[in-house]
Amino acid sequence: MTDDWGGEQAIRKLAPGRLVIASHNPGKVREIGELLGPYGIEPVSAATLNLPEPDETGTTFIANAELKALAAADLSGLPALADDSGLCVDALNGDPGIFSARWAGPGKDFALAMRLVHEAIEAKGPEAGRDAHFICALALAWPDGHVEAFEGRVNGSIVWPPRGDRGFGYDPIFVPRGHSMTFAEMDPAAKHAMSHRADAFAQMVAAVL
Ligand code: IMP
DSSP, rough: OOTSOOOOOOOOOSSSSSEOOOOOHHHHHHHHHHHGGTEEEEEETTTTTTOOOOOOOOOSSHHHHHHHHHHHHHSSSOOEEEEEEEEEEEGTTTBGGGGGTTTGTTOOOOOHHHHHHHHHHHTOTTTOOOOEEEEEEEEOOOOTOOOEEEEEEEEEOOOOOOSSSSOOOTTGEEEEESSSOOTSSSSSSHHHHHHHHHHHHHHHHHHHH
């Protein structure tokens, strides 16, 4: 991070203690808790504190993660961690991107979302490439408004039809670069070792803990 004068500013460290996980997804809260437990971080979910979910009005993954983390830190008086993630397809100019969850509709139908991605690529014509990447932005905010943000990424390509029944979301149509199985065909531990989320967490742990 640079300060207003263009100099390097120290990254703020996260002290042991309570950390609000600004997500209403219990699976995510548990997983993040397991990752940070060894560092003396005690996770508290936003749902436990009855914190509202702010609208994701940002235009980037980082902006959305930051606005969720800042809102939770401000309301709770504790440091807060938020994430935002999605699939970006080169031939679709980065779509579905920050709208990855929304492409699945209110019924969270990812069979539909994957078909929409496939059809949108097909509509670009036979020359359209299949390159894609997942992004995971993590933002750590403090009640005084300070934020540290990290962006993890995994490159790969889109395949059709979907393959595999592990994982979630767009996993059945994403093959990470250098591999032949989709994320949904892999052992979850193999996915977790190379994913965009693992990359973002590794950056965060190295920087703030
Ligand atoms: P959010 O970050 O919870 O707002 O939602 C991100 C959306 O991106 C999810 O609903 C998934 O559709 C998609 N996504 C993010 N990470 C992954 C992943 O690891 N595998 C498959 N889909 C993902």
